[in-house]
Structures are given as structure tokens and as C-alpha cells.
Amino acid sequence: MASFAQFGNDLYSGRRQIDFIGKRRRWYTLTAVLLVIAAIGLFGRGLNFSLEFTGGSEFRVPGVSNMADYDTRAKTATQTALKSSENVIVTKIGSNTVRVQVEKPKSGSADATDQVSTALAKEFKVSPTTVTSSYIGPSWGEQVRQKAIVALLVFLALLSVLLAVYFRTWKMALAALIALVHDLFFTVGVYALTGIEVSPATVIGFLTILGYSIYDTVVVFDKVRENTDEAMASGRRSYAQAANYAVNQTLVRSINTSVVALLPITAILLVGIFLLGPGTLLDLALALFVGIAVGTYSSIFIATPILVSLRSREPAMKDLERKATAYQRKQASALDEEEHTPGESASGVMEPAREKAAAQARTDRPRTRQIHPLAKRDED
């Protein structure tokens, strides 16, 4: 663990820096590939919506005398009759009626409906004529969906305003939104690819991700903002470097946070896979696991690089970059080195020892120092 603490220290002090921003084309490519895969899943396979969205068939088996273990029995009977392993919702109504809801046999396919009725009647030892079947509509109908989407759009609009006001630049809001859309798109894509059913519980999972993703991005951006202010004041590092430094400084936090958030979810996921089988719990845990992992990834590898791409074209930032380059060159030349350490080139942070040395070198140097290539020669 000491090494992890050391790692944190080094990231903070700048002794060690990971170049997130400089290699942003690499992350963009990686992200693009991931998104293409998600899109293939989404538009190719499509999402597998659950009963609550599509409606389906409902069977009622009244007058059952032996209710022991009714849920597994009904489930098995239905799945066997349908020859598919789709999700079956079994509920007990009153004291002796079993209700089975499945998505597949829509009102149209009389055959399948009959098969299920017969299978259920046989399993529960009642007359097939008493088993009723009817079509049930979606409980997550058009209106619920529409309202949720409208609410989401309104939220995103308000969020953009809030972030733009807080960070005083709409570009941060835009970058955060892009990261957010990326997270949701990717997670939903995973669902499409794996064919796991999307139930209302899953949607709640998606919404939780939405909250987490923005939260995570905002935490990183807040540090970027702080570093930018410092950089603007000192002129010692460019915007890209300040942003990279911020990502490095918050990296330990990002790792810790995602580990802390992922630990309980992993536990639930494992229990879901090995003990419970498919169901609400697994649906949710998977959505959350993927979403939180991607959310952390996007804050670091997408949101911040995009922000830098957007902002480094601003005149003020270009100006800052010139100043920073000049300063850093001066430091390097003081040390009589042309090469920068990784930390210096990526984040504009000089290792304390080198900085000290540079300062020392400058004071030791005779007053008539070499003229810097960029400096104007004023005695001419």
C-alpha cells in the first residue's frame, strides 16, 4: 500500500505524470471503437424490452390446491411450453390463484397461448378450461416513457446552464454532456449486445449512472478549473498541461471513489450471477457496474481531453500556451537540457529537485546571460 500512497504523492507533486491529454487522439480512437461496437449492438440487435414496456400475456390459474413452490413450478412450466428462457413473472393472487406474466405469446399467437395454458393447467392439476389468458398492456406505456424523456432533456438543458454558469464557460458543460451521453450510450449498448432484458429496474440503473457520471466529471472539472486559474495567474503551464495535471492530481480520488462505489455492486453482481440467476437484482447490478466503470473512464479519458480540444483554440489559451512554453524553455535552458521530463512536457510540472536546480542555476549564472531565442534583444 505504501507504493500506492507513494504513487499518489508522485502524481500530486508531479514527479510522476501520466499523459492523458497529450495522447488524447489515442483515447478518442479507443472510444470511437467502443461506441461503434455499442452502436452495432443498439441498432443491429436492438434492445430487449421487458414485459413492462411491451405488454404481453397474462395467465391466471385459479383453484390451485398445492401452492408449494408455485413460482419455480410456474416458471419452469411456462418456459418449457414456450421453449425459451425469457423472463417470467409469477405472482400469487389471493390464496390459491397463480398469475403468470410473459412477454412472448402476444394476443395474436393463439397457439403459444394455448400451449402455456395447457402446461400450467397440467402443472397445477387444474382443468385447462379454468386457466384464463388475456393480453396485458405495458405499465410503462408511451406516456411514462415520453415524460421520462422530456424530464431528461429538461434536466440536461438546466444542467448545461448550471455548469456553464458555475465554470464560467459553456465548453465545460458541453464536454460534460458529451461524456454523459457517451456513458449512457455505451451502457445501453452493452445491454443490446448481451441481449439482457431492459426492465424498469434497468432504466433506474441507467438513471443512477447518469447521476454518477456527471458527478464524477464535475469533481475532475472542478480541479481543472482550479488549476487553470493558477496557470493563468502564473503563466507557467498551458491549458492542456493544467488540465492534465488536474486529472493526475484527482486520479487517486477517481480510483478510490470508483473502487468504493464498485465494491458493493460487484458483490451484488456476483450474488446475482451465482446465487439468484436473472432478475431485477442482476439487471440493476450489471447496469450499474458497467455504467460506473465507464463513468470514471469517461471523466478522465473523454471529458477532459474534449475540454482541452475545445478550449485550447481560444486566444487567451493560446496566449497562455506561448507564455508557458517560454517559461518552461527558460527553465530547461537554465538546466542546460533540451529534454523535458515526462511530467514537465505533459503537465508542465517540474520536479521539485529540478526546479530547485533550475533556480540555483539561474542565480549562479552571470548577469550577462545568454539571450533566449524568443527574447527580444533590447540592447540592440
Next chain:
Amino acid sequence: MLIAALFAGIGASAAWGNPKGQWTPKLGLDLEGGRQVILQPELGKGQTVNAGQLNQAVNIIRNRVDGSGVAEAEVTTLGSENIVVSIPGNPSKQILDSLAQSSQLLFRAVIATGQPQADQTPAPTLPGATPSAPATSAPTGTGTAKPSGSASAKPSSSVKAPSSSAKAAPSSTGKNDAFPAAFAAATGTPTGSGSGSAAPAASSTPAPTSAAPSGPPTLPGATGSASPSTTPGKPANASDQAWANQLVSRIWIDAGLAQTGETYQQLLQTVSCSNTNPKLGPLASTWQEVAARAPANEPSVGCSKDKSATFLMGPSEVSGDTITDATWGQTTNSAGIQTGEIAVNLTFNDKGKTQFANVTRRLVGLQGDQNRFAIIVDGQIISAPGTNDPITDGRAQITGGFTEAEAKILADQLKFGALPFSFKELSSDQISPQLGIDQLQKGIIAGLIGLLLVVFYSLLQYRALGLVTVASLLVAGVMSYGLVTFLGFANNFRLTMAGVTGLIVAIGITADSFIVYFERVRDEVRSGRPLRAAVETGWSRARRTIIISDAVNFLAAAVLYVLSESTVKAFAFTLGLTTLVDLVVVMLFTHPVLTMLARTKFFGGGHKWSGLDPERLGARGTTYAGRGRVTIADRKQAAAQGGTV
């Protein structure tokens, strides 16, 4: 403190609450089961349901269910015309009934009032014969004088003039004087006081022989004794007494409540308000049900809520779909003091406002019963106050002897609009949870294991500081639990499986606040600050981050809560809740605790296991105590000195 108060609240609710509060959170449909009601539309002959209407009904019912708190209910269609409503727990009958009611609100001008058919009277019956005049029974005292112009030698009509319209005038206006311009009025017993004498008119009339179905009901002037307009033919406006002589709409005949050729005046005399015995003639419930479906552009008859009077009313002039909002509360008198009477307050849109103004302007000029404006919900006259002044601001108030619960339900029903038709309960069953308790238990166990891992991890990362995290998480967990339990009591908030998982995740997010905070403090320590100063500067920097990120989450929660419905609404509620808990815990627990700990030798001295050991954090004990705001240069310098290890 907060926690103590919260749990005191729960304790109180558990001890004295009604219905009793409980110490565990209320669970949702998927975990606890609940009641499932199948609703079937009540349709008249030849009426059919189309998919659009059914969907509209589902949406309205869903709104009504959600209106009673965050209920996590499920509303779907079943087959081609039924609706299934599943509500967690054991909802009261009142709530279930309210879902099925159409709640069609109409305002009709009163044309005449009458006395309801008394219960035990043998039915007027005899098919073929026009309903005879109600056989007396209890005409609220005072047989009294024949109403003025009534008797009216109409050939066909066995029915007496709408006496009351003529004479109740002075008394009823007098009664309503007391009310301010508003629409508050005492109606339940409209015939109260002096006007009582007028009502029994019919009973005192000579027995009818009539049986003249042929009687041309269109005869003008007929009964409208006191009617200002004796113009024959088309009624001039909705208050015109000529309506009384119009032929009844088919709907009454189809329902067996009237004969072909009967007039509304005759219909008024046969209305039953409390008959429950089918042998005695049409049931009171049938009357109300048919009245509810009566065409809005035709007159209608109905009973007052307390069953003491019947009304003949003109075509509907304002309808419930022009209502933009409905609230309930106590009425206040002119001095602004609450009177204790419960009212439902309505706000109309522009259309409704204009309609309302027009009608009330006309009614002000009329006398007696015709001055009254009946408010009808599903065929029942909730109240029929007199009109003293035109109401032009688009606001109305309904009073009618409501209890608080009734007023709340009515307000909710009106707010979300009327169902295209009323429903009746086809079946109502207790249903089992969809997910076994097994899922919940295993889920919770998994969550607990996960949290244990979190504890382990934070101890590893932050050493003793991890204990602060754990304690904070505990506080957050206990608070969330308490709030969820309390809101279950106060707001019918219910936890579904998704909610439980959401809470577990939320705790992870809460932990992030601490991590952000601790990392900032460590950063400050790395820069060489002494711990106490590091805690303060770290806090002031972390606070900004924590507040903005929580603000974002809260915004999400608020928007989703207001704009969406069903499960999403419940999710938004949970999110908002945990965000607030997060803020409260960090501000009021974690930070004070850390500040306190920084004063101890163990932490302040940067003990090896405190998690804040400057040496481990790469800073050497160089202190810059007393320095104010640190610029980057300061920190660089500090780092420069500390970094040469």
C-alpha cells in the same frame, strides 16, 4: 441531534400514528406484494371503449395513484377494455374507490328543485303509466300551502309545478347573503330553512291520474309557473325554465328511468336519492350513474350529496376539463380566519374563466333556485350555492360538508381530469411479491459484504482516517434508513428492489465526498501544512467541489421528480434524499469530527497509522503555520523543500 429528532419522529409515528407507523421502511410492490384491482368500464348501451380512451384512463388513474404519494403503483390495461391497478401494501377502500370514479365535474344552472322519492314508498312504477306524483311520505314538515302558480291546469301533466323555484326565492337568497362573492355556500341542505315549505308541493297535489304518455311535453309555459320567460319552444339560455318541458334524453329511457315522451319536469319528480331495493323501482345508484352519463348539452336531474333534495338543472355550462388546478383546505371568513369548513378550491383556465363569468353574471339576476349553480361530480350534486356576485377571476370554491380526506381525494381527481367513463371493480385481490423475500435478503447480504469491503479498503487507504469514513457512512446509512422509514409513514414512500440497490450505490457516492475531502486535506499536508491548517484549507477547497457536484445531483432529482411519473419519480425521490443526506453528513458530521480529531495528538501529530502522516505523504515536517492563502508558488516551494527526500 438530527438523527435523534428523526428517530423520535419515527417513534412517535409508530406509537401514536394513525395508521400506525413502523420501524422498518415500507416496501414496494415487487417486495411486499399488495392489492390488485381489476377495473371494468361502466358502459351504457351501445357505448364502446377504444384504445385511446383506455390509455387516457390508464394515465389519469396513474396520476391519481401517484397523487397520493410516491406509491410505486402499477397501472396497465388488461384485455381490450379493462384496467389493472396494483398498489403496494393494503390501500384503503376509499383510495381504491377514488381511482375508479370518473370524476366528471360539471357546472349546471339550477332550474328547479324537488323532494326526492322517499325510500319506502312503493315505487311509482306501473310501467306504462307515468310516474305518479310521489306518494307523499315525509315532506319535510309543513304540508303547507300550494305553491303559487303551480297547479297549472296542464292536461297531461300529473306533475306539479316546480314550486320551489317560485317561492324559495326570498329565503334562499337570504341565506346566501352571508357569503362573500366567492362561491362558498352551504348547500348540502338547500331546501333548509324557510324554503322547506316549498318543496313538498308535489306531495300535496291531487293524485295523478294522468297516464298520459302522449301529453305533448313541448307545451310551453307549462309548469314554468314562475318562469320569467314563457316563451314557447327553444329555451333561451341554460337557466330557462322551458327546459323543464323538453323531452328527456334517450339515455334516461334506455336505462328504464323514464318513458318515451316524458319531460324533464316529470323526470325530476321520480328521482330517487336513496332507494336500495330494486323492487321499489330504479335504484338510487342507477339514477346517479345515468345522471353521470347524461349528455352535457341537455338538462339533467340529480340528488344532492346528503340526499335531501333533487334538482333539475340546465345544460352544462362549465366542465371539469377547464380546471387547471385543484387544491383543498379550510375556508376563511372575511376576516381571514379559518372557519374549520373544508373546501376544494378550483382554478380555471381562460375558457373556463369566461364561461364561469358569463354564467354567474346571468345567475345573479335570477331569483330563487334559479339563482343557484349546481356543482356536479359523477351525477351527484356536491353543492348548489346561490350566486350573489359574478365570479370573474376564474376561481371557485366548493364546500359541501367535506372531510379532509374527501376533499383531498376530490381535489386530486379534479386536478388530473375526468376519466372518459366510470369503472367498477371487477375483482380485488391480495397479490404476492414478485421477487421472493429471498432476493431481497440475498441482495442485502451482498450489499453488506460490499460495504464491509469498502470499510476494509478505506482503512487500507486512509488508515485511521478510514474510521472517520466508516463512521460517516454509518451515520449516512442510519439517516437514510430513518428517512426512508419516516417518509414511508408520512409520504407513503416505498422501497422497491431498484430503490434498495440505488441506496447502496448512493452510499458509495456519499463515500466520494469523504474521499474528495480527505484527498484535499492530504494535498495540503503534502504541501507541508500542519494538519489543523490543512484540514481547514482542504475543507474550504473540497466544499466547493462537494457542493457543486451535489447540486448537480439534486437538480437531476428535482427535475425528474417534477416532470416524470411512476417508477422514475420514485427514483428521483431516492436520489434527492440521498444527496441531501450526503450534504448533511459531510457538513455536520465528517468535517466537525475531522476538525476535532486534528486537535488530537494522534492525528495532529501525524501518527504513522493516522493516514495523515506527513512523511508518508511526501512532505517533511516543514510547517508554514500562520500563512494565509497559499499561492501555487508557495506550494511549489513547500513541495520543493519536502520533495528532496
